[in-house]
Amino acid sequence: MPPLPAIEQPAAVFVARPGTAGRLGQAVSWRQLMVWPRWVTLAGFAIVVGAVWAVVLGVIAGAVLGVFCIVVSTGTALIRRGLTARRIMRGSLTVATPGMGMASRFGSGALDIAQANGITRLFYDRVRGIHVDRDIVVLRYAQLFIGFPRELFPDWAIELIRAHRAASGTTGYSANIPALPPIPPIEQPDVSMVADPGTAVAMARESFRVTLRSVAILSAIFAVLCLFLGRLLSHDHGLAAGLGLAVITTVWLLASAVRGGPKTRAAYQLSMPPGEPLSARFGSEAFEVRTASARIRHPYAAMTSMRAHGPAMVVRSGGIHVYPRELFPENAITHAGMVNKLLAK
Structure with a gap:
């Protein structure tokens, strides 16, 4: 495939150094771990459930359960941090290998980041936080944490993002900054389509289905642990108490997933609004997709799965990406499976 186009008039450029990918992984995973409201919620959950079990099974059982919840939550968070760091480091190697270039530019309502794998547009209104370290900037963007080299963010750009976040709208910082041009189109795409009013809704629905599947797996694992612990602590009411805890946990996880639904829909409405041209191009070693954002x-080699489900194609490549199924012809899917056997399953 031909080289990706460079962004015009970048505000900053950066060339990756040895260790850049590792620092990105460390910074993002640390910020993901240091979400204090999440820890407060988990602690409150452990205290409430432990108190309920203390009434049902006794003080010792309640204390054991409280400790169990805290240990499981902490262990899960630490494991998740390690997996996140490893995943980001692995993904960053495709865009932050020493010598690879990056660039950024900032508009009145969004910023563009150009890397070796393409151009991504991030909207200020969806930035929930910005953390500036000595060499890394981490954005809390919607439900994700995303890290970039500090050199890509001039001081005035950081102030611009903070001002937008504080004011939830255009401020004096952006009054003299023009809007960014559209994302560059794909030259000679293999497949093109125009998004209709149902496209973003269908993609958000499929993304939610993937989330529900993860919730189901976590709930099943936790239910087994709860039932085992309940039976171990009490032969009379242990199974009932364990089942009750499993139900409460499932409801809590499901509520968290549902709460993130509107943010997911908003993201797809920005990337695939009605009337937006969407296109894809397939090469021998990679495929390329262009949306509004x-x-x-x-690269096929970096993907772990590519599965069609209804009107959507779910691609796992350093994260979960959901695209319209219409953009993926059968011969392209077959070729991807030949290059990467994981995709043929």
């Missing part, structure tokens, strides 16, 4: 290239 990104033009991303996915």
Whole structure:
């Protein structure tokens, strides 16, 4: 495939150094771990459930359960941090290998980041926090943490993002900054389509289905642990108490997933609004998709799955990406499976 186009008039450029990918992984995973409201919620959950079990099974059982919840929550968070760091480091190697270039530019309502795998547009209104370290900037963007080299964010750009976050709208910082041009189109795409009013809704629905599947797996694992612990602590009411805890946990996880639904829909409405041209191009080693908010290239070798479900194609490549099924012809899917056997399953 031909090289990706460079962004015009970048505000900053950066060339990756040895260790850049590792620092990105460390910074993002640390910020993900240090979400204090999440820890407060987990602690409150452990205290409430422990108190309920203390009434049902006794003080010792309640204390054991409280400790169990805290240990499981902490262990899960630490394991997740390690997996996140490893995943980000692995993904960053495709865009932050020493010598690879990056660039950024900032508009009145969004910023563009150009890397070796494409161009991504991030909207200020969806930035929930910005953390500036000595060499890394981490954005809390919607439900994700995303890290970039500090050199890509001039001081005035950081102030611009903070001002937008504080004011939830255009401020004096952006009054003299023009809007960004559209994401560059794909030259000679293999497949093109125009998003209709139902496209973003269908993609958000499929993304939610993937989330529900993860919730089901976590709930099943936790239910087994709860039932085992309940039976171990009490032969009379242990199974009932364990089942009750499993139900409460499932409801809590499901509520968290449902709460994130509107943010997911908003993201797809920005990337695939009605009337937006969407396109894809397939090469021998990668494919490329262009939406209103990104033009991303996915190497087949870096993908772990590519599955069609209804009107959507779910691609796992350093994260979960959901695209319209219409953009993926059968011969392209077959070729991807030949290059990467994981995709043929």
